[in-house]
Amino acid sequence: PRLAISGTDEHGLKIQQAAAASGTSPPEHCAHVSGLFHDLFSRAAVSFTDFIRTTEPRHCRAVQHFWTALQGRGMLYKAFYEGWYCTPDECFLSQAQVTERPDAQGHPCKVSLESGHQVHWTKEENYMFKLSEFQEPLRKWLQGNRHVISPEPFYQLVLRWLEEDLPDLSVSRERSRLQWGIPVPGDSTQTIYVWVDALVNYLTVAGYPDTHHAWWPAAHHVVGKDILKFHAIYWPALLMAVGLDPPEQIYVHSHWTVRGQKMSKSLGNVVDPVACFTRYTVDGFRYFLLRQGVPERDCDYYEEKVIKLLNSELADALGGLLNRCTAHNINPSGTYPPFSELCFRKDSALTPGEASGRAVAEDYQLVASVAHLPSQVTHYFEHFQIYKALESITACVRQTNGFFQRHAPWKLCRENPAEKQWLDTILHVTLECLRLYGILLQPVIPATADKLLSRLAVLPEERALSDVAFLPRYHGKLCPFEGRQLGPDTGPLFPRLEMPRRRQLETKGP
Template sequence: MRLPFLFVTKGWKTFHRLQQNHFLSPVPRLWSTDVRCGSTQQCKEDKVYYVTTPIFYVNASPHLGHLYSAVIADCSHRYKRLQGFNSRFATGTDEHGLKIQQAAEAAGKDPLTFCTDVSERFKHLFGSCNISHTDYIRTTEKRHRQAVEHFWTVLWNKGLIYKGSYEGFYSTQDESFLMPSQVGDALDSSGKEIKISLESGHKVEWMKEENYMFRLSAFRSQLLDWLKANPGAIQPERFHQAVLRWLQEDLPDLSVSRQRSRLQWGIPVPGDAEQTIYVWLDALVNYLTVAGYPDRHDQWWHAVHHIIGKDILKFHAIYWPAFLLGAGLPLPEVIHVHSHWTVGGKKMSKSLGNVIDPFEHSQMFTTDGMRYFLLRQGVPDSDCDYTENKVVKLLNAELADSLGGLLNRCTAPALNPAQVYPSFCSQFFPSELGGKAVMEDYHMLDAVKSLPAVVEKHYESMHVYKALEAITACIRQTNGFVQRHTPWKLDRRDDEDQRWLDTIICVSLECLRIYGTLLQPVVPEISNKLLTRLGVRPEERSWEALDFLPRFRGMDCPFEGRALGSDSGVLLSRLGSQNVDKEKTKKTKSVHSK
């Protein structure tokens, strides 16, 4: 049987001699199983958070999956800031490698111009979708090249990189090496037999050349120890288990350079102008570049959370931790993995013509509408399906009707002619069952009171859809509360009716305040509109301000008697096929006019 990775090394004996003489020290234990303070009472010195998306490959325009990664990271970043964290959020573009070199040649452009054009499309999409990144990194930047060169030199000086011969299956499109078990047979468009990656379906070729190897095999046991000691290091659990299974097999050393004659578009190996650094080693170091590596990364690096798609799990959960261990750096706190989007039950592809343009669809359904749909329907551990009909139904039901209808009803001049945050009367809604309140009303108060803790749990684990499920359930209960007591039927001329009406509206506005505050990471524009309408000031929108209905506990409420904000219209206009068709027509006209 032919082995997948064969190398003839010039420095292998030297490496073993270094180990025996203790010049190459054992890999330090650079992870911790300590339990930190709870996130809401976290020590001030620990209130630092660093979240990253993958940097996106610029061989093609952004698609729905790219936006999904960015929206998850943005939601997490905004949530941490609400909790008082000093949060950094990095995204950007990966601009080196053979695919870019080939795509630029096909487009008749020099590689940097080609990369800049596509990178700007990503930046424009993220700007239009309210992605609040604090750093947008490009791997063609000088600061990144310096970080990569330093990182390479550290690994080289530790004897973890050596020159040898590589032979094995390689996919140019995936920029990835494959084991024989990951390769299958197929026919190309002309009927010729080819080898393909069983995971991606892309063509693979047998490659043999002299280049530099990283001693990945030396880190198998340390990686296993890390994952066993940190069961939450890779989430969701199914991906954690997948990596553990991979590590049960042999872990061959990894080729980390290419001959310059074949790949010119990349960072040259320090001290060897004939070799180019492997694009994945180059790209992964971006996370350190943004953190300030090699001189100023300590503040951020202990708190890094990576958000990635499942297709790049191996690079982030095996290669990257091994590189970090080799360089003597701490491992990521958590690697959050998400699945992919299908369209109408089919994988997105250019040949099927079903690739979703995220910019176009965010215009059709609004920025917040698109963000809400992706986070409400996106389930990290399984693929999710996208259809325009699904988007319309979800946004109409949960944002336009349920949340928007509740706000409009409770702030309408017919029920609240004075346009103030009304007063709560404990006579009608006492702390124990009685007055005019019924058992369902007390259940609603309990649900809303416990909602921040439920949402916090799901935001922390990146299960945003579960947080939104909980919020939506509470919104339904509040709508039921208003519907049950029909405040529009009460006689405002009667003092008792007026005080009960005020209590109903006060409770409802307090519920809305909680929902608006909790939804800020998901739908920032809609939340701002809602909280502004309630008269909630910017400094009253943090996690600490989630003190629900204090008057129910006999405490003062800062909002009672305060004037409501101006009415700026509905939170989200109901969508219909006519809205979608109108946006499509506008898009078509725009394309034809160019």
């Protein structure tokens, strides 16, 4: 069994200030924003076992227990701390991480080098976590687990961070300044630092402090590159400090830019996912993000790019192939036609001398490619390389279209028994390829995959990865789909999308 976790981190100065600016209380503000995320995931067909809100009583109990464990092991001390504090990023920054830039009015102000957000000099008495004691343990953990952080460039980045000084970490804030957070147990003047609070959510959902041992440390985190230090240095060190193992895997992803620019409210170029669901369909937008999203580098979004990709790969290549092999004029019986071993001989040595053998070398390459596809896609999925999985599927879809085009079944005569046998075999092979693509695409485009598999009359209980069993007749085994009536035609598999009007005008000739 697996737990799939999502949720919202709801404490901190940034939230406190945002609630004040919107004229609501922090609890009301958090309930509204958390609801938006919950609704967005539901609309986007993102499923989860648990949606954790860090304002929940179960989480507050877990955080206070975790803090007490740190204190009991002598990992905390109180000291005066001063430095540049970035409220939007909720972290202190060193002098080297800060630069000076003009603000909107042209006045010089200090900002974070990494995020560009404004920073302020802050001095206060806080609890400090003995992070410096974990520099060597963290280095050993990483060097002994080469693939614990992936992709590789982010693993190397964390190792470089560990070559620099690792100062102790301020893990509380004065409650007079920050009321919106979990109080430090036994000290009403201090609030637990939001990042200690937020990171403990992974333990909360695993049942900490009572039943987490059944799950921990089998945790796999998926995080943005901007919060890598919190997850790859602070979090493992905090876990080691209370006697727990670091997570098994940290998958890191980069960001989306818009026409080469970072998304920003001030630039007005933030992409609204709900509008994209309407424009491209939910499946279309999911497919684009997962097909074009390369974790190790920022990727660029613009409308024409999305439309071109979806039209090419989903509407034309995949949808067109389904239409062609299920069309009434080519498959009048509307069934999954029989496969002929005489037409498509197994390991036929590829000699076209025998009149009964119709398959050519490229056809055998197609069968080999598609047969290898499930293990290839599984490997890529497990290694967080979804774009490579989809690249592999797309390559096979292109090969299948080539197979169909090469043998032109529409030119074959059904009245001729030998030609009918070959025509049925072409359709059978094509439908088998489509069945496999539908099964493999379910995690990425669930509604489209369901439509494809339903058209092929593949029952819900026949759609697991273990049910693939590609082209069994080629291996001399029975095919449960052979002779089965195809499902109803419910229209195009994926709708062709129109280019934006401004683009059409630009591309017209004089």
